[in-house]
Amino acid sequence: MKRTKVIDALKCTDFGSEITVMGWVRSKRGSKGIFFIALNDGSTIKNIQIVGEDQNFDEETIKQITTGACLRVKGVLVESPAAGQASEIQAKEIEVFGTCDNTYPLQKKGASWEYLRTVAHMRPRTNTFGAVFRIRHNMAMAIHSYFHEHGFFYFHTPLITASDCEGAGNMFQVTTKNLYELKKDEQGKIDYSDDFFGQQVALTVSGQLEGELGATALGQIYTFGPTFRAENSNTPRHLAEFWMIEPEMAFYDKEDLMDLEEDFIKYCVRWALDNCRDDLEFLNKMVDNTLIERLEGVLKDSFVRLPYTKGVEILQEAIKGGRKFEFPCQWGDDLASEHERYLVEEYFKKPVIMTDYPKEIKAFYMKLNEDGRTMQGTDVLFPQIGEIIGGSVREESYDKLMAEIGRRGMETEKLEWYLDTRRWGSCPHAGFGLGFERLILFVTGMQNIRDVIPFPRTPKNCEF
Ligand code: ATP
Ligand code: MN
Secondary structure, three states: OOOOOHHHHHHOOOOOOEEEEEEEEEEEEEEOOEEEEEEEOOOOOOOEEEEEEHHHOOHHHHHHOOOOOEEEEEEEEEEOOOOOOOEEEEEEEEEEEEOOOOOOOOOOOOOOHHHHHHOOOOHHHOHHHHHHHHHHHHHHHHHHHHHHHOOOEEOOOOOEEOOOOOOOOOOOEEOOOOOOOOOEOOOOOEOOOOOOOOOOEEEOOOOHHHHHHHHHHHOEEEEEEEEEOOOOOOOOOOOOEEEEEEEEEEOOOHHHHHHHHHHHHHHHHHHHHHHOHHHHHHHHHHOOOOHHHHHHHHHHOOOEEEEHHHHHHHHHHHHHOOOOOOOOOOOOOOOOHHHHHHHHHHHHOOOEEEEEEEHHHOOOOEOEOOOOOEEEEEEEEEOOOEEEEEEEEEOOOHHHHHHHHHHOOOOOHHHHHHHHHHHOOOOOEEEEEEEHHHHHHHHHOOOOHHHOOOOOOEOOEOOO
16 A cells, blocks of 8 residues: 555655545544644654545545544645644545544543553554653664664574573463362373473563573674563562563673673663654653753763672761661662662762672672672662663673582572583673663653553463
8 A cells, every 4th residue: 555654644744745644533623614634653642633624525535534534645745834843734535444433442531541551542643652662662773773773683583491590489380281170290290292392381581591601602792682570579660471581691790791781771771762752752741841851861871889888877977867768778688779770860960780689688690809798780870760780790600500509509400501501611791681671761761660551460360
């Protein structure tokens, strides 16, 4: 079908030429025998104005031009007398592809986020979600572009896995077994030998371990794919199915890693400012009027690099000075989101890379510092979001890694392939995981992670 996209039609100055556009009616008004349609086709946040004279169209067609209806409009591109738009179309032919009656759920303006989640199949047609999903696309492109430019290879790690990266029990099991007739052994344990994979498997919570295999062969790799966590935490920052970007680099130390985290995330934010201007301006006006300022702010300064121990001191100082927090904050505690946000938003007013965490709160694969109590983690904490990146230098010493695995009482049976990286040609290496939706939250100013992915999966919610 030959058509001009609205984004191109709005830029076109070839006035007098014939043009065909297709899209959905955002609104229609009329007076004195003339009607005006705001038409949007998703290519841009902006609508194109269609002007028509009642006398040139049959009554039935005009009646069918309602909010939400889908049209093909052929007409003449003319200079617009109206302010704020260069061109508009004088309609000569209108075909209604799809009518839309008043049961259409997006007729009223100002519907709540909660309501829009119940019509997630339709909400991409709203201005806000259109903007969010165009930005989401742009961020995916920025990520691939950054890594490609910097010589990283896109490495595909499996989604179905027999290993549990973090040793945590928050995985979704994958099985073809008939759950009504589970085969069990003498001890009453489920026997997986007749299951599809012949063993218990689940959806991945992280591609990191396999990513390390890639990095210790190709030098620098990244993954970018879906990740699944059955965390029963109903927060505005957690999804059960989210997308994660996990670069993994051989021959990187902690400084290299922090430099990459900062450079990468600034590149993405700059990309949004350079490529998503119209959508950002819309969101800045309608959703969060400090958004663009905040994005530009992140680019201005260097991120603060703050050892965990120092961070806890600052927090305890604040508590002594009367600052109230919901959760306690002692050395050794995992910092709560409120603590992270205090450091970022109130104390430093800049993003913070927090480093060198107590080993008790971090994963087994992180490189142990010489003090024997802290590990070389490098998490990036952002305003509004809290943790956006979780990163670390990996322990490359086989002996130290085994000691830590032993100390935690972990089974190595299913990890032998991972340990082989340390057995043969082990190398210093590091990597991080960025939650894609947390980045989108930051870049769009949206408040809830359910509103930056088209079809969110959260506890008790798997619709569409
Ligand atoms: P949090 O403490 O916020 O739950 P985490 O410590 O579990 O995060 P990691 O395991 O380090 O996070 O995962 C790397 C990144 O993935 C995080 O920094 C975050 O951006 C993102 N992430 C983690 N869990 C989720 C989730 N359930 N939904 C969306 N993004 C997530
Ligand atoms: Mn978590």
